[in-house]
Amino acid sequence: MTIDELGEFGLIDRIRSLLPNPGSDVVVGVGDDVAVLRASSDRLWLATCDVQVEGSHFIRERIDPRDLGWKALAVNLSDIASAGGLPRFALVSLGLPSGLPVDFVDGLYAGLREEALAFGVEIVGGNISRSRHGLFIDIFLLGEAPRERVMLRSGARPGDCLLVTGALGDAAAGVSLLLSSEHTLAEGYRRRAESRRDRPIPRVREGALIASSGLAGAMIDVSDGLAGDLGHICERSGVSARILAQALPVAAENRLLSQRIEGDEWRLALSGGEDYELLFTAPPGAAERLAERITRETGTAATIIGEILPPGTQPECVLPDGRVAPLSGGGWDHFGKESGRGQP
Amino acid sequence: MTIDELGEFGLIDRIRSLLPNPGSDVVVGVGDDVAVLRASSDRLWLATCDVQVEGSHFIRERIDPRDLGWKALAVNLSDIASAGGLPRFALVSLGLPSGLPVDFVDGLYAGLREEALAFGVEIVGGNISRSRHGLFIDIFLLGEAPRERVMLRSGARPGDCLLVTGALGDAAAGVSLLLSSEHTLAEGYRRRAESRRDRPIPRVREGALIASSGLAGAMIDVSDGLAGDLGHICERSGVSARILAQALPVAAENRLLSQRIEGDEWRLALSGGEDYELLFTAPPGAAERLAERITRETGTAATIIGEILPPGTQPECVLPDGRVAPLSGGGWDHFGKESGRGQP
Numbered sequence: 001m002t003i004d005e006l007g008e009f010g011l012i013d014r015i016r017s018l019l020p021n022p023g024s025d026v027v028v029g030v031g032d033d034v035a036v037l038r039a040s041s042d043r044l045w046l047a048t049c050d051v052q053v054e055g056s057h058f059i060r061e062r063i064d065p066r067d068l069g070w071k072a073l074a075v076n077l078s079d080i081a082s083a084g085g086l087p088r089f090a091l092v093s094l095g096l097p098s099g100l101p102v103d104f105v106d107g108l109y110a111g112l113r114e115e116a117l118a119f120g121v122e123i124v125g126g127n128i129s130r131s132r133h134g135l136f137i138d139i140f141l142l143g144e145a146p147r148e149r150v151m152l153r154s155g156a157r158p159g160d161c162l163l164v165t166g167a168l169g170d171a172a173a174g175v176s177l178l179l180s181s182e183h184t185l186a187e188g189y190r191r192r193a194e195s196r197r198d199r200p201i202p203r204v205r206e207g208a209l210i211a212s213s214g215l216a217g218a219m220i221d222v223s224d225g226l227a228g229d230l231g232h233i234c235e236r237s238g239v240s241a242r243i244l245a246q247a248l249p250v251a252a253e254n255r256l257l258s259q260r261i262e263g264d265e266w267r268l269a270l271s272g273g274e275d276y277e278l279l280f281t282a283p284p285g286a287a288e289r290l291a292e293r294i295t296r297e298t299g300t301a302a303t304i305i306g307e308i309l310p311p312g313t314q315p316e317c318v319l320p321d322g323r324v325a326p327l328s329g330g331g332w333d334h335f336g337k338e339s340g341r342g343q344p
Numbered sequence: 345m346t347i348d349e350l351g352e353f354g355l356i357d358r359i360r361s362l363l364p365n366p367g368s369d370v371v372v373g374v375g376d377d378v379a380v381l382r383a384s385s386d387r388l389w390l391a392t393c394d395v396q397v398e399g400s401h402f403i404r405e406r407i408d409p410r411d412l413g414w415k416a417l418a419v420n421l422s423d424i425a426s427a428g429g430l431p432r433f434a435l436v437s438l439g440l441p442s443g444l445p446v447d448f449v450d451g452l453y454a455g456l457r458e459e460a461l462a463f464g465v466e467i468v469g470g471n472i473s474r475s476r477h478g479l480f481i482d483i484f485l486l487g488e489a490p491r492e493r494v495m496l497r498s499g500a501r502p503g504d505c506l507l508v509t510g511a512l513g514d515a516a517a518g519v520s521l522l523l524s525s526e527h528t529l530a531e532g533y534r535r536r537a538e539s540r541r542d543r544p545i546p547r548v549r550e551g552a553l554i555a556s557s558g559l560a561g562a563m564i565d566v567s568d569g570l571a572g573d574l575g576h577i578c579e580r581s582g583v584s585a586r587i588l589a590q591a592l593p594v595a596a597e598n599r600l601l602s603q604r605i606e607g608d609e610w611r612l613a614l615s616g617g618e619d620y621e622l623l624f625t626a627p628p629g630a631a632e633r634l635a636e637r638i639t640r641e642t643g644t645a646a647t648i649i650g651e652i653l654p655p656g657t658q659p660e661c662v663l664p665d666g667r668v669a670p671l672s673g674g675g676w677d678h679f680g681k682e683s684g685r686g687q688p
Contacts, residue, residue, distance in 0.1 A: 001446045008472055011449065018453040019467055020460075026433070026468050035469035037433055037486075040384050047469060049437045049484055055476040089370070089381055093393045093437075093482050095400075102345045105355065109362040116364075123363055124370050125379035125391060128352055132399040133477030138437050140393055140484035142381075 028152060032236075033079040033220065034143070036150055044150055046143040048079040054134035062178075065104045067198040068137065069111025075223065076141040077119055077202035078276040082221035084151040084211020085143035087121045087204060093138040095131030108137065119204050151211045151219035151280070156237035160217050160308040161287035165203050165278045165300050168226055169254040170196040172272020176261055189253040200276040205298050210280055215290045219280040225271035227315070227327040229279055234315055241315045243270075243306035243327070270317065270327070281308055372496060376580075377423040377564065378487070380494055388494055390487040392423040398478035406522075409448045411542040412481065413455025419567065420485040421463055421546035422620040426565035428495040428555020429487035431465045431548060437482040439475030452481065463548050495555045495563035495624070500581035504561050504652040505631035509547050509622045509644050512570055513598045514540040516616020520605055533597040544620040549642050551622055559634045563624040569615035571659070571671040573623055578659055585659040587614075587650035587671070614661065614671070625652055 003011055012031060022029040027036035027044060034048040052072045054060050073090065080087045092112065096105070116123055121141070174197025177190065185193070203221070210216045218233045226243075234241055245266050255265035262268065282290050291302035309315075315327040347355055356375060366373040371380035371388060381389040396416045398404050417434065424431045436456065440449070460467055465485070518541025521534065529537075547565070554560045562577045570587075578585055589610050599609035606612060626634050635646035653659075659671040 002442070003440055003444050003446055003449065004442050006446050011446070011472060014446070015449070015453055018450065019457060022468065023466055026466055029466070029468045030470070032469075035433065035435065037468065040387075043384075045389075045486075047433065047435055047484070047486065049435045049469075049471050049482075051437055051439060051471060051473050051482070053439055053473055053475045056474045089379065089391065091379065091391055091393045091484060093395055093484075095395060095397055095480060096347055098346070098348050100347045102347055102350055102355070102358070105347060105359070106362065109359055113363060122367055122370055122373070124366065124373045124381065125376075125393070126374070127393050127395060127482075128355060129395050129397055130400045131397045131478075131480070134475075136439060136475070136480065138393075138395070138471075138482045140391070140435060140437075142389075142391065142486075 027150070032153060034083045034085070036083070039144065042147050044145050044147055046080055046083050046085040046145060046150070047140070048076055049138060049140045050075045050079065051136055051138035053136045060135060064198070065107030066111035069108040070115050070199050072137045072139050073112055073115045073121070074200045074202045074276065076139045077121070077204055078200070078221040078223065080141055080143035081202050081204045081207030082151065082219050082278060083143070083145060084149060084207045084219065085145040086208060087119055087141055087143040089142045090116065090121050090123045091140040092123055092126035093140070094126065094128050095136040096128065097131055097133070097135055100135065119202065145211065149211045151207070151216060153218055153220050153233050153236035155217035156233050156239050156281040156308045157217055158239055158308050158310040159284065160281040161284055161304045162230070162241055162243065162306040162308060163280050163282060163287060163291055163302055163304050164222070164226070164249065165206050165294065165302050166275070167249045167251060167301070168222070168275055168277065169250050169258065169269035169272045171200060171274040172268040173254050173257050174198070175274070176257065176268070180261060185257060186253055189251060197274070200274065202276055203278045203300065206294055206300050207278055209294060209297060210278065210290070213290055213293065215282050215286040217281040219278055222275040222277045222279050223273065225273040226279065227270045230315055230327065233279065233281070238311050240309040240311055240313045241306060242309055243317045245317055246320045247303065247305045249301060249303045266317070371494070376497060378427045378429070380427070383488065386491050388489050388491055390424055390427050390429040390489060390494070391484070392420055393482060393484040394419045394423065395480055395482035397480045404479060408542070409451030410455035413452040414459050414543050416481045416483050417456055417459045417465070418544045418546045418620065420483045421465070421548055422544070422565040422567065424485060424487035425546050425548045425551030426495065426563050426622060427487070427489060428493060428551045428563065429489040430552060431463055431485055431487045433486045434460065434465050434467045435484040436467055436470035437484070438470065438472050439480040440472060441475055441479055444479065463546065489555065493555045495551070495560060497562055497564050497577050497580035500562035500577050500583050500625040500652045502583055502652050502654040503628065504625040505628055505648045506585055506587065506650040506652060507624050507626060507631060507635055507646050507648050508566070508570070508593065509550050509638065509646050510619070511593045511595060511645070512566070512619055512621065513594050513602065513613035513616045515544060515618040516612040517598050517601050518542070519618070520601065520612070524605060529601060530597055533595060541618070544618065546620055547622045547644065550638055550644050553638060553641060554622065554624055554634070557634055557637065559626050559630040561625040563622060566619045566621045566623050567617065569617040570623065571614045574659055574671065577623065577625070582655050584653040584655055584657045585650060586653055587661045589661055590664045591647065591649045593645060593647045610661070
């Protein structure tokens, strides 16, 4: 059997089964966005890593190295944000092909530095290795959180409202612009989509506020597409969910583009991937208050998009005409048949 | 200018210059084997990462995936050992080509699990990514140490003795067996060299003992070759050093092989790389006592191989016939002209 047949999540389950049970200082081990480690009696460390690989995540000739540095750190910041933690320290592991211009490394670190300063992260080390077959930048990020304030995928309860920050589908729209000869988009939206693709904004302040409010249940960042990441919350919390398409924060231009290239106006928003927004839950009595507070204190919109249901049914999306579409758990599986919706 | 022209250490210096100055919780940032981070008033976290890249560090068809898993973790354990810390938590970032048999991942984790259990490390997370152009395994390791007991490269003083654990040059001899048609080695030594190449033993217990003894000054692990790693201690401590070739713990078979393939019987021991022994310093009054204690409590030999000199001269090696050979700082520079002595 090959890893493609097993799929990314099958492979993660298999790896988990190969490892011993975690000890008492491991609050959360393999399988969540971050590892949660007991640091002292009142603090937890959050540890995560994510990589950008040439040929899989970017094409070297077509990416600005500053954007690559920014994005490599952003995807990790987003994981710490999804736990409600504060990012602190990063290690940068570079695999560099010989002949690479030093300017490229300079640009990479310019992007890293800019974002690290913006989010209070210190780059404290790393590794440089030769990589004959292509460049990669792998980042390990350590964050911290007070005990009892770490947000996980497992905290959703039936009846909770489902909320999301910002807007959905724009990064996927940006990716589609790389792949198609689509030129009919309004210039303003084109720039927004490209910016969300190249310079995703991790919702660090929003995540910390959601965690510290004490009002939220579960949280995850939307990296593989809303449908897939909602699936992770449902699976870990033992619940189901219903989304209202009409409530989704999706630009009209995004729906038009999605209809043209995917034949479905909600496709980019539901399974596009790489939005790096936060998807979270809160009880009905608190959800609206929490959304208002996020918008007021961070300037980022927060929208109620559906509700958590008891287990037993597949998560679903109610379309504006009343039809109900089941949400496949897929999202962006890096190995399975659903592959290829991320940046090429 | 390309990264090859700048060289690995030039590139690290350049990266350091591109980053802001470290804040007060960063005890040691970019440039040592590990980052040292303040965790609480009496504890420090040690963070390090190192990667094994297909085509640079191993050939997939020729390596046992268990050995690859073992080695990927061992090189990181060795960095924590060199700081005298206790390894605690690891994240494993995998870049996997499509079509890879799941058996390979199983083998990789069997090696990781075996070593993690042997050294008290927990694998708490990681990442899986597609890598079209080759497999890599990047490990991020967190360790801890009591304050005031972290060993760095910078603690050597003129007059100190220079010591090393175990034996030198065997891993490099093992690598040379992959590359040459050398078949005249004694079978026992051949197995030892292959084992040191494929399953290096990180000196974790030895490092912790050296640090906790309070007797040692500087410490580093010998990953790039004794000459190069001694150069790092000299540079960071602002000192020079003299090694006595005759005192080096090198097998007679190793010197014979080195003479045959390198034209110099000390070459493999001085610059072979990948020994993962510990190189450390201690004042003359304490060195012998410390060496004896290491051997008694861990079963690993520790040998006085030279002394630390005041700055101003190049580090040197005194050969058995009285000739003095300057030690080039090179060691194994992953990008510069000295490249290629590591495992292909």
